[in-house]
Amino acid sequence: MSAGYIDFDLDKGMGQAAVLVYRPWSVRTLKVKVTTQAGQPALRLHPSRVRPRDERDGRIRAEADNSDDFIVSWGGGHEAGPCLKSVDKLKAFEECVPLTSEDTSFIFFNVHHIGPDVPDDAQVTLLAYDETTGETAASITVDLQKPADLPQGVIRPSRQNGVWQLTPGQYLPLYDSRWWPSDQVTYEAQTETYPLTIREEGDKFVVDWHGRTIAAITDYTKSVxxxxxxxxxxxxxxxxxxxxxxxxxxxxxxxxxxxxxTLGMIGRHEIPDAERFDILLRRQDGAPLLACTDMHWREMWAVALPKTTLEATLGMGWETKKKLLQDTVFGSGDHAVPEKPYNPTEKFVPRLAQREATVTTRAKGTEAHLPMLHNVAKPDARTAERLGSSDVRLG
Known part of the structure; x- marks a missing residue:
């Protein structure tokens, strides 16, 4: 593994191998860089092990080859697995297309360790196959390895009776980007305890700090x-x-x-899919500083308004996100989407987070209206340009 992804050369065919360090009791991104010099037909990528029961009952997911401790999933509504190369069709869905000579693409899977065991290693085999003929063109087996220096006493949210509380411990994992994952899993010793809880309340997940609500995630589809x-x-x-x-x-x-x-105006959610929100919280008081989510293959960050509850919305299909993206402060009318790979969490977001965490009084600013994040500030044009990533499929 290098640069946070594994290399998968389709021209090398079957039996390739790679390594991913998994993060116990967490979700790690398996980022696959797919290449070909010769060109290939339209192919999809799919894990090899699917339980017959899941297939029968309509659950779109896979598991490790030799362990029940992991769930492997993907998004985009592709039941048969992600396309190795795709085009947007009718602005509503993605269609697989052939790979031409010297094509490169990045494919993302979610590797969710659910336990109960924490194995030293497990394997996930990915098959690149032609959906029309059923023939497999290439395969790669990824060795999932436990972190070499996994400490005792890792702090993590654990659910009991509908409430997530932090387990006792002295270590936290260092931040790991969804789209630009680190090579390794690293932990940092903590000297403080954090009064953070998450609870279900109606159609919301409410985040509290010392019993004070600091953020809420609402699912208007009620499917969650x-x-x-x-x-x-x-x-x-x-x-x-x-x-x-x-x-x-x-x-x-x-x-x-x-x-x-109750799906209402949002419509039926595409399946399979995954949504995530990252919220940066000030250690001293739990105040939300910045937040991000994903909109049609772009990571979008925003600055939280001070002394308000950060609010997030779940349940929009990708085609809805794509349309709304054009109508927000991050839309193409304000600035061009980066044409080269750009990860805002590499430099800009950490600098902004430090500023927001250390200023004595945070300016309120003007409220922005984003489709999935609310009570956030409208940035100036230059800041907005740097808060949105490039298309993550660029690498």
Missing amino acids: LQTDKVGVAFELFAFDQWSLALRAWFFWLDKSVDDGA
Whole structure:
């Protein structure tokens, strides 16, 4: 593994190998760089092990080859697995197309360690196959390895009776980007305890700090309340010396998830799919500083307004996000989308987070109206340009 991704050369065919260090009790991104010099037909990528029961019951997910401790998932509504190369068709869905000579693409899977065991290693085999003929063109087996220096006493949100509380411990994992994951999993010793809880309240997940509400995530489709069908996971990271990062994951992997749900104007959620929110919290008082989510293959950050409850919205399909993206402060009318790979969490967001965490009084600013994040500030044009990533499929 190099640069946070594994290399998968389609021209080398079957039996390739790679390594990913997984993060126990968390969701790690498996980022696959797919290349070809010769060109290939339209192909999809899919993990090899799917339980017959899941296939029969309409659950779109896979597992490790030799372990039940992991769930492997992906998004975009591609039941048969992500396209290795795709084009947007009718502005409503993606269509697989052939790979031409010297094509490169990046494919993303979510590797969710759910336990109960923490194995030293496990394997996930990915198959690049032609959906029309059923023939497999190439395969790669990824060795999932436990962190070499996994400490005792890792702090993590754990759910009991509908409430997530932090487990006792002295270590937090360092922040790990969804789209630009680190090579390794690293932990940092903590000298403080954090009074953070997450609870279910009606159609919301409410984040409290010392009993004071600091953020809320609302699912207007109400599908996420079907917790037997929608996966929910929370993670806590050490972001920098001033801030923590709370990550919320929501997985739509069950095709019956919308049975009886109130979908309203948002429409049926695509399946399979995953949504996540990252919220940077000031360590000293839990105040939200910045937040991000994903909109049609772009990571979008925003600055939280001070002394307000940060609010987020769940449940929009990617085509809705794409349309709304053009109508917000981040839309193409304000500035061009970066043409080269750009990761805002590499430099800009850490500098902004430090500023927001250390200023004596945060200016209120003008409220922005984003489709999925509310009570955030409208940035100036230069800041807006740097808060949105490039298309993550560029690498």
